[in-house]
Amino acid sequence: MSYVKPPDFVTAMVDAGETKAFMSTRDTLIRSFMAGAVLALAAAFAVTVTVQTGEPLLGAVLFPVGFCLLYLMGFDLLTGVFTLVPLAVLDKRRGVTVRLMLRNWGWVFVGNFAGAMTVAVLMAIIFTTGFSTSPDAVGQQIGTIGEARTVGYADAGAAGMLTLFVRGVLCNWMVSTGVVAAMMSTSVPGKVIAMWMPIMLFFYMGFEHSIVNMFLFPSGLLLGGDFSVGDYLLWNEIPTVVGNLVGGLTFVGLTLYTTHARTGPSRRVSPPEDEEPAAPTAGARTPVLAERRD
Known part of the structure; x- marks a missing residue:
């Protein structure tokens, strides 16, 4: 069977976290750059489908193609390492420290941002025919997304910030579940x-x-969205990163690790060693040992 049982894929999660913690800076940057770029292309694809068909559900159904591709190729998203690398620290894997974990997070963030920003520039060229015309319908939609999800939150004040944070938590609850789901099967x-x-x-x-926002919001700025870099950082990216960290680590990493790798004591009660086995009840079948014949 291709299904991997929870205790086994949780061990694989910890192993993956250890591997990523020790990965070279070069490999970390390359893998995270490609992850950010592929996910950004998937986001552009999903927005294009939504605009051209008028059906958001279809865009959502097709968006995961990018996520699946990048993980099958072994690339890394910040949302994934938020969940996996801390488990290697908690498991006290030899040489894995908080410093190594933070180093990994930092380089993955840089690589993801560089990859997403690269695609944002390339897609902006397409949406504006080399910046010679106004953005097409897809480009206009991306600019609108940027405004609604920065200035829109800011207009609501503290309630907007809370909503943004909770959306970040729920997001990485699902995204990290997707990361772990890749370990649930061998096919x-x-x-x-x-x-x-x-x-x-x-x-x-x-x-x-x-990481999706690393594409959508810089794209919005390039395409004439009515918000600033400060709006993007304060009223989206920074709270989203914090929410993603809390959601992935709390609701996926720690819960799976706690209940499958560090399970609590069983409530099954064993009979004392000096206690005689219970007599069989009436009608119960007792095992019969076959007579050995030489």
Whole structure:
């Protein structure tokens, strides 16, 4: 069977966290750059589908293609390492320290942002025919997304900030579930199906994903969105990163690790060693040992 049981894939989660903590800076940057770029292309694809068909659900159904591709190729998202690397620290894997964990997070953030920003510039060229015309319908929609999810939150004040944070928490609850889901199967179809479901859910629900936003909001600024870099950082990216960290680590990493790798004591009561086995009840069948014949 291709299904991997929870105790086994939780061990794989900790192993993955350890591997990522020790990964070289070069490999970390390359893998995170490509992850940010592929996810950004998937976001552009989903927005294009939504605009051209008028059906947001179809865009959400198709968006996970990018997520599945990047994880099958072994690339890294910040939302994933938020969940996996701390488990190696908690498991006290040899040499894995908080400093290594923070180093990994920092380089993955840089790589994801560079990849998403690269795609944002390339797609802006397409949406504006090399910046020679006004943005097309898809470009205009991306600019609107940027305004609604920065200035829109700011207009609501503290309530807007709380809403933004909670959307970030819920987002990485689902995204990290997708990361873990890739470890639940040994077959490619099994991995893809398991990853597809939570990613489709987060995208359609409009939850806040820090790497997707690294594409959408810089794109919005390039395409004439009515918000500033400060609006983007304060009223989206920074709270979203914090929410993503809390959601992935709390609701996915720690819960799975606690109940499958560090399980509590069983409530099963064993009989004392000097206690005689209970006599069989009437009608109960007792095992019969076959007579050995030489």
